[in-house]
Amino acid sequence: MADSDIIDHTIFDQLLEMDEEDEERTFSKEIVLNYFEQAESTFANMDSSLASKDLPALSRLGHFLKGSSAALGLSKVKASCEKIQHYGNLKDEKGSGSISEEDGLAKIAKLLEQTKEEYKEAETYLKKFYGTT
Amino acid sequence: MPTRPGLMRTVTETGLGSAPVSPGGTKMTCLIAEDNMINQNLLKKQLIRRGHSVLVADDGAEAVKVWETHKEKIDCILMDLAMPNMDGFDATEKILARIRELEGKRIPVIAVTAQAFAGNRELCFEKGMDGYIAKPVDINLLTSVMEEQYERYEKVWRERRGG
Numbered sequence: 001m002a003d004s005d006i007i008d009h010t011i012f013d014q015l016l017e018m019d020e021e022d023e024e025r026t027f028s029k030e031i032v033l034n035y036f037e038q039a040e041s042t043f044a045n046m047d048s049s050l051a052s053k054d055l056p057a058l059s060r061l062g063h064f065l066k067g068s069s070a071a072l073g074l075s076k077v078k079a080s081c082e083k084i085q086h087y088g089n090l091k092d093e094k095g096s097g098s099i100s101e102e103d104g105l106a107k108i109a110k111l112l113e114q115t116k117e118e119y120k121e122a123e124t125y126l127k128k129f130y131g132t133t
Numbered sequence: 134m135p136t137r138p139g140l141m142r143t144v145t146e147t148g149l150g151s152a153p154v155s156p157g158g159t160k161m162t163c164l165i166a167e168d169n170m171i172n173q174n175l176l177k178k179q180l181i182r183r184g185h186s187v188l189v190a191d192d193g194a195e196a197v198k199v200w201e202t203h204k205e206k207i208d209c210i211l212m213d214l215a216m217p218n219m220d221g222f223d224a225t226e227k228i229l230a231r232i233r234e235l236e237g238k239r240i241p242v243i244a245v246t247a248q249a250f251a252g253n254r255e256l257c258f259e260k261g262m263d264g265y266i267a268k269p270v271d272i273n274l275l276t277s278v279m280e281e282q283y284e285r286y287e288k289v290w291r292e293r294r295g296g
Binding site for chain 1: 168169174175182247248250268269270272
């Protein structure tokens with residue numbers, strides 16, 4: 001799979017620019033490591049919210065992780081988080097129309113697993129980029 | 134990078150970076166209101182690198198407090214919309230109301246958001262915001278809007294004071 005499917009380099013390169021002359025890439029690496037922690041925590045909260053059928057919480061969490069995913073150029077994770085946000089608001093994947101709570105929960109349950117896979121793919125790529133395991 | 138919910142960080146970080154200030158050259162003190170630390174830290178670094186100074190707030194309520202404490206030096210507010218405790222719309226409303234109450238200089242409030250709802254942009258402008266930047270942030274576009282709106286209010290202020 002081309003890495004352009006995983007990372008939007010137009011955006012990720014803007015993050016790398018912040019490292020300036022630092023070959024260790026201290027700044028961007030810290031941002032990325034913090035993103036990993038945030039994503040893991042957010043997915044755990046999404047699992048809990050899904051179990052308790054808390055759609056507003058799922059929407060908020062989807063929106064939250066969408067923002068940081070977008071900042072790092074993780075296009076697929078961002079897109080999936082946006083859909084979770086919409087489903088949690090009982091909208092369709094584009095944020096319009098109206099769906100039932102049951103439908104929203106079912107769609108999120110399925111999409112959440114996909115989002116985690118997309119995240120893992122990005123995490124693997126980024127860990128390889130920074131030479132961490 | 135720990136999150137510190139509810140803790141006001143009043144330290145102003147100042148630009149010492151090597152990147153040139155964007156064309157126009159106005160160095161500003163910006164208040165970033167953003168609950169996601171990834172986004173907050175990245176935007177802070179991008180602005181500091183361009184020679185601006187930065188104050189931060191983790192939510193809308195903190196943004197109002199930080200603005201109140203440092204209003205004399207804040208030139209521009211970059212406001213996330215969806216935040217806990219108080220969202221960006223309410224925080225903007227409160228700050229703009231206080232500016233009117235104090236008959237102070239209007240400053241730009243620019244929405245910086247990952248919101249994707251139809252009509253969201255229009256709502257921001259209805260609430261008195263001066264710009265709308267979607268995440269991921271195009272820093273060149275953001276700083277261009279910041280300077281344009283800052284100069285607009287500077288001009289109004291000068292005219293009001295007869296200068």
